[in-house]
Amino acid sequence: MTDQPQAVYGLLTPEATLHRLADQLAARFPGIFTRETIDRYVVESYTALARTSTVTTHLPVLTERFATERLTALAQAKGAIDSDVCETLFVCVHNAGRSQMAAALMALHGGDRVHVRSAGSQPMASIDDAVVAAMAEVGISLGEEFPKPLTDDVVRAADVVVTMGCGDACPVYPGKRYLDWQVRDPAGLSLGEVRAIRADIDTRVRALLAELHPAITPA
Structure with missing residues (x-):
């Protein structure tokens, strides 16, 4: 900027x-x-x-x-x-793993038809190293990303809010779609285990994107 x-x-x-x-x-x-x-x-x-x-x-x-x-x-x-695109917010506890992967995959598959944000109810200082490595394997760099605390303004701007393990931390506003994905927390896991979580999230992201924009063929 x-x-x-x-x-x-x-x-x-x-x-x-x-x-x-x-x-x-x-x-x-x-x-x-x-x-x-x-x-x-x-x-x-x-x-x-x-x-x-x-x-x-x-x-x-x-x-x-x-x-x-x-x-x-x-x-x-x-x-x-x-905003003429679907505003999607992914929230997990630390914004160091699941929500970062989901946001990056949604941005990759959705292109310019979606705008993606992520946040954490208790953000960490940095993104998990195994998560960074697993995403790099599929050509996605998280080098410019960083954990961010969940704020009311980003929730208010979202059309779809996807939570992953953060409980009731996310405020609820009428007129928005809320989803809760039961996805394993990658914190402290091996790269192989994080790859499996990445695949799980990728499947969920593709399915959500197909609902939001049936005409989009995910990459």
């Missing part, structure tokens, strides 16, 4: 960094949100990611991406931004 070099962020104090991010987001959402709302979302997003982050080097960049995603979702929920 920004051409601001990451190295510059490292020279700024956290307060200056967040102010710079808010400036950029205010320019991206003119007339949609007040500056107070943007400031709040930036600070909330930074604080939420900092709780689980073990390395702060990339925290400003991740904050920018997370705050942008949340504000975009909020704008969609308010009707300020139109």
